[in-house]
Amino acid sequence: MSRQVRISGFTLIELMIAMSIGLIVIGSAIALMVSVMRANSENMQSTRLTQELRALTDIVARELRRARYNENTINFVGEARDDDNGDGDVDSDDWQPSNPFEAFTVTAASGNDDGDAATVDGSCVQFAYDGAENGAFRTIARTVANGIGGISLGRAGGASPACAAVDVQLSSPELDVTRFTINYRDSTTVAGRVDTDWARITVEGRLNNGPAVTRRVTETVRIRSGVLPAMPVLPPAP
Secondary structure, eight states: OOOOOOOOOOOHHHHHHHHHHHHHHHHHHHHHHHHHHHHHHHHHHHHHHHHHHHHHHHHHHHHHHTTTOOTTGGGGTTOOBOOTTOSSOOSTTSOOOOOTTOOOEEEEEOOOTTSOTTSEEEEEEEEEOTTOTTOSEEEEEEEEETTEEEEEEEEESSSOOOTTOOSEEOSOTTEEEEEEEEEEEOOEEETTEEEOOEEEEEEEEEETTSOSOOEEEEEEEEOOSOOOOOOOBOOOOO
16 A cells, blocks of 8 residues: 655745745845945044044144244343434334244135134245244145145245245145135234234045045134234433
């Protein structure tokens, strides 16, 4: 007597349906993974761009804070203008202490960027400070080489270099600086209070080989050393 064994399984149609569903699930998972990896990569590059811009802005800010510094300023304390040339008159021809590092000039006007008519706006700043390495007179400006923008430092011993001078490239070669602006306001007297000079630094850029993402970083710097005031005129000695 023969015995029939019944074997159950999936039909071809069921297998095809199962495979189709599996492929859809796997495809969705792969697409999600690729999307997450792309978003993570863009986020990392965006963070790196922000860090590069902040580091660059900090370098510029540290330089500007040193502007006008003169290690011999203490010698001017208590000094007054008197008849140095012996002509019997105490006037402008007589000795007046001066700081050779006093100049702070913003050039390459870029319009009224910040909406404040009292500020001088430009993309190049020329200044100086005592004790600076490789030249006291300095220029920081945006320069362009091979279509890539950067921030450059020019150095000289006797006068501020031109805005196009490039002695040191401050920005990373992987960074394309699309905008560099200095909004400068000199000291003013408001309601009997003297405000110190300050400069607002704005740097905008993107990564050369990164996504088309642009970031902007702004920092305001107080110029710690002011302009030497006119010395009082002493009456003639009795």
